[in-house]
Amino acid sequence: MRPYITWLRRGTGRFLAPVLLGFLLMALFSQPDWMIELDWATRLTAASVLVVSPAVAAVAAFDTSRRLRPTLTLLGRGSVRKPWHIAFPSLAVVTWAVVAYLLTWLVAAAVVSINDGIGIHDWWVFPEVVAPLVGAGSIGLFAGMVAGPRLAPPAAVMTVLAALVCAAPWGRGPFEAVTTYGTLTGLQRPPVRAVAVVVGVLVLALAVATAAVESNRPAGARSAVLGLCAGVAAVATVLPSAWPWKVEIYDVTDEAYGCVGSAPAVCGPRSRLPLLPPVQASLAEAYTQLAGTEFIRPTAFRVTRLDHYAHLDGAAPLDFDPADVHNDRYDNDAVARALVRPHQCSELFVASSAEPLLQAQDVVIPWLLQVLAGETAATPVPDDVSLAFARIQNCRPMTGDLR
Amino acid sequence: MSMRMSEISYAYGSVMALDDVSFELAPGVTALLGVNGAGKSTLLSVGAGLLAPRTGTAMVSSRSLFARRERKEALRSIAFMPQQVTFPSVLTARDVVAYSGWLKGMSGGRADRRARECLVAVGLEEKMDRKCADLSGGMIRRVALAQALVSEPEVLLLDEPSTGLDPEQRRGMVELIRGLPGTVLMSSHVVEDVADLAETVLILDEGRLVFNGTMDQLVSGLPDNGRRSPVEAGFLRAIGRKAGA
CATH class of the missing domain: 3.40.50.300 (P-loop containing nucleotide triphosphate hydrolases)
Known part of the structure; x- marks a missing residue:
């Protein structure tokens, strides 16, 4: 392993790492909404794999074609070691890229911890980021072994992009990590699809790396082996996306729920309960402000995701987003949106009947915002607002799942 | 034979x-x-x-x-000294020779020690920690010889x-x-x-x-x-x- 350490110390990856770290931190801090939920932060940085993978492939191709070749690969043919040592420069580049991600996640974890946020629950993000980097490194290795120094880096980039394009008709390609641009509260990820994607990328990496090693054999590359590697790589690129999955990427969580406070109680998955006290406090304050009005004030709100209303049990649905919590307060916008949904109206899912309800909400919400901001008194309630809210209260409640 | x-x-x-x-x-x-x-x-x-x-x-x-x-x-x-040699510019002479020793099955530590000995033997004691990019053509040839000698x-x-x-x-x-x-x-x-x-x-x-x-x-x-x-x-x-x- 000594040569691997040598390439870590001397290869181009050590310059890639700080650039990558800067880029990832910039991407992370470009929006602050993740700062109380580490799952959100990790998924936000995972989105960058799409851009980082081609860069890793290019740098790996550069080090292989310009540094490892021609002399060390020539001498390597006469080596008593297994031929996989030619992968060390690429492996070093991948290592540095992973280090950049780890440092970014450590920074995110520190910020979330300072903000008393929620720790990681979706651990699949880690292999989902590392596996594409390994795949990109192997593509860089192959390009570096077969192409000249000038051609190898762009060829590696084009190969990574081609893999993305090939898988695109079926959805997510091998160099994309599952991303969300919002909270995972109320959601969980069935691991089977994550496993399939990770395994697919690693199979792709192994096939491509095998072809690279084969290209350096003293007897010359055997075309049958290269053909097999190409076939396996092609299948591994497309299959995880094209497979007729019966499970979705994300599903409603089966985690047990708990509640905080009363009047109203706010209920959510137990792991997310620490995020809910500001929500409960802001809603309770709103209830006090609306005392004396005819507004229905549900006794409980329940976090719902993916239009899953089967377990509301009389609670009002809450479309909770931690980004709506600032300075220990649930934003007035979010409070207002919650208050205009004492139950989920089934009419909202039918185009022809949704419009009147949406218009009714548009009448109620501005008034609620003025009340919550203290700009107007809650009583008397204007007639148009009363009528609008009556329309909302009398809709047909949704009691099942939409899908 | x-x-x-x-x-x-x-x-x-x-x-x-x-x-x-x-x-x-x-x-x-x-x-x-x-x-x-x-x-x-x-x-x-x-x-x-x-x-x-x-x-x-x-x-x-x-x-x-x-x-x-x-x-x-x-x-x-056996060991081989190629005619055309392009060692990685970012590796030092000692890195290259030790690398060659490792390729011939030596442990990392032993390869490093032998690299030092061989570079001294070819007259590159003062230059062994210089990067190959900073070595003259004649020195590179001597590094090439040293990497062939490292595995004895x-x-x-x-x-x-x-x-x-x-x-x-x-x-x-x-x-x-x-x-x-x-x-x-x-x-x-x-x-x-x-x-x-x-x-x-x-x-x-x-x-x-x-x-x-x-x-x-x-x-x-x-x-x-x-x-x-x-x-x-x-x-x-x-x-x-x-x-x-």
Whole structure:
């Protein structure tokens, strides 16, 4: 392993790492909404794999074609070691890229911890980021072994992009990590699809790396082996996306729920309960402000995701987003949106009947915002607002799942 | 017997680079001569296990270089100094030599120690921690020699070791090679180096071995006319004899 350490110390990856770290931190801090939920932060940085993978492939191709070749690969043919040592420069580049991600996640974890946020629950993000980097490194290795120094880096980039394009008709390609641009509260990820994607990328990496090693054999590359590697790589690129999955990427969580406070109680998955006290406090304050009005004030709100209303049990649905919590307060916008949904109206899912309800909400919400901001008194309630809210209260409640 | 090549043939596509070459190396220095394109580098590459011959066998220390079960041990016994060397510019001389030792199965620590010893032996003690980008051509050649020595091979294959060196550097390289233990097969264009070092001579012409004998046999019967060295004359006679046959 000594040569691997040598390439870590001397290869181009050590310059890639700080650039990558800067880029990832910039991407992370470009929006602050993740700062109380580490799952959100990790998924936000995972989105960058799409851009980082081609860069890793290019740098790996550069080090292989310009540094490892021609002399060390020539001498390597006469080596008593297994031929996989030619992968060390690429492996070093991948290592540095992973280090950049780890440092970014450590920074995110520190910020979330300072903000008393929620720790990681979706651990699949880690292999989902590392596996594409390994795949990109192997593509860089192959390009570096077969192409000249000038051609190898762009060829590696084009190969990574081609893999993305090939898988695109079926959805997510091998160099994309599952991303969300919002909270995972109320959601969980069935691991089977994550496993399939990770395994697919690693199979792709192994096939491509095998072809690279084969290209350096003293007897010359055997075309049958290269053909097999190409076939396996092609299948591994497309299959995880094209497979007729019966499970979705994300599903409603089966985690047990708990509640905080009363009047109203706010209920959510137990792991997310620490995020809910500001929500409960802001809603309770709103209830006090609306005392004396005819507004229905549900006794409980329940976090719902993916239009899953089967377990509301009389609670009002809450479309909770931690980004709506600032300075220990649930934003007035979010409070207002919650208050205009004492139950989920089934009419909202039918185009022809949704419009009147949406218009009714548009009448109620501005008034609620003025009340919550203290700009107007809650009583008397204007007639148009009363009528609008009556329309909302009398809709047909949704009691099942939409899908 | 250190190395024996039997009926070796190698082709680049349809071009026959080696044609039924057979010889056995004796301990000491053997010179491999031939005009450009004669097949010298190809022969050395086959002997180093870097190219697999189309036909024939290569044995090192009684082990076959290309038989699966024996190859690893055979490779331990040989080392190769390429003619064209491009070491990674970002690696130091010590990195490169230790790397070569590791490739030959040495542990990291032992490879590092031997790298230091070999670089001292080739006169690069002060430069061993300099990056290859900062070394002169002559120093790079000495690093190339050091990486071949690091694993203490029985058979050393040197491809044009004096290439690109000025006369003083060449002299230094000759002295280094003169002091090497074991069996050395070196190709060269520089007749004076061959005359100085080699006890045995192999001459390739168009991929065929046209001479295999001692230096005395090569130059026997040739007058010393002061304009051309006996070795050069013997070489020309060897390939001329083949041409006239």
